[in-house]
Amino acid sequence: MAVEQNSLIENYSIVIVNVAVAVIHYQDQYLLGFRAASQHQGNRYEFVGGKIDAHETATQALIREVSEETGIDIANNIAVKLGRLHHDYGDKRVCLQVYRIEVTAQQYQQYKNLSQGLEGQKLTWVEKQKLLAGDYDLPAANKTILAWLQLPTQISITYPLEHFNNASNPMTVWVQYHQEHLQIGALVYIRIKETGTEESINQLLHLRNDIKAIIPYNFYTEKADNTVINRQIVARHLTQAQLMQCSNGIAKNDIPDFIIASSLPLVVSCHDKESIDAANQLAKACLKHQLAPVIGIFLAPVEYTQTHPDTSPLGWEAWSRLAELADIPVIGLGGLSPVMSDQAMLHGGVAVAGIRQFFK
Incomplete structure (x- = not known):
């Protein structure tokens, strides 16, 4: 699936950063990272993901980012497209390409006690009910994702x-x-x-x-x-x-x-x-x-x-x-x-x- 380049120029001045977002879960347990205070939108929880490189599709970026951040190999898991979010933070514009990925029971057992990512970030599994209730502070662009997650199949x-x-x-x-x-x-x-x-x-x-x-x-x-x-x-x-x-x-x-x-x-x-x-x-x-x-x-x-x-x-x-x-x-x-x-x-x-x- 083709995606936009990682950075596009809009009106010759505004950079749009394309980001792949992995909403990783096992049944009603969802995996969140925590952004350090020094990061953009810091001291907030977030779904796993990162920038899409120029040579990558969104799904390729998902596989790479999830592996780099958590060690979980999702190459054989189904990535369900949720949508794209275009958000202006004022100092940065992002396009979040969001996918929901359910890990297997075996993967969950292997990583359910994961508390720290491979890049040093905090990781935690949270209950869907608490996530949707707003118990975890997410960046503004992520909050629409919570509304999407309320749709049943x-x-x-x-x-x-x-x-x-x-x-x-x-x-x-x-x-x-x-x-x-x-x-x-x-x-x-x-x-x-x-x-x-x-x-x-x-x-x-x-x-x-x-x-x-x-x-x-x-x-x-x-x-x-x-x-x-x-x-x-x-x-x-x-x-x-x-x-x-x-x-x-x-x-x-x-x-x-x-x-x-x-x-x-x-x-x-x-x-x-x-x-x-x-x-x-x-x-x-x-x-x-x-x-x-x-x-x-x-x-x-x-x-x-x-x-x-x-x-x-x-x-x-x-x-x-x-x-x-x-x-x-x-x-x-x-x-x-x-x-x-x-x-x-x-x-x-x-x-x-x-x-x-x-x-x-």
Whole structure:
């Protein structure tokens, strides 16, 4: 996989440093280093990684840096692309190319007591729950990675309301069906287009307080009297059409008020290069202005789907080429099943999503 040169010149003056970042873990144990006080962004924890040399790809740099810093050989481990982060520290601009790498049980047993790296830096394994809770102070550019790590490998999508049109009260049956059939602890994209259904969404979340939800961006306002339900809602969703409507303004740093006002991360839908470019622009703008991040792209359709029978599927190879363009974690959608999550990762994604195959 080709990557940019280690140092590029932007506007003839600003140097951008490309860095490979390895989010190394074994199950829910994650490996962090600690930066010395004398270093840039010192006295903070960080994921393992370093500069990408001019002759290297990002994955080659990962293998070299992890070996040099920890002694762990990840040449045969799968590197799952999470995304790219473009961050301006004021005195330095960096592009972090971030990959998640799970070590084997044998590797973890060998290195689980590792407390000092080969370059003298402190190393520690930390629990994912504590990492995501912010117990470990990370550089600003790393904090979006924590939001990315909250995405599971499988995401359920609700049936459209029209699927229950034969019922005397479709909305009641919609709630009942999803209450009974959603997997325990699932992350669910509540894809419902009809207005006036917010109360039914709230009802489903109340009945299934074990699930987390992605909701349409204009279907919910954060309310103090809905504290429990607020905790279940982890992101808002923009369709491709909504994303493209925002794109001209975003290019001029005119970010829509609903994005500025919300503390919830965004998930967007994309189907082509143009929309992925728009999603990348939005992600950069959110990072620049310290807004809630864009944490995922639904890229579809991979395969033929009954939901959109007239849409030609991309196929895995074309899907993979589009996924490589994204600066954000990519989720496969369209004719997929939960067992295809590994296939998505091999093609540049982090997860799969769907309707029919994702219910018990």
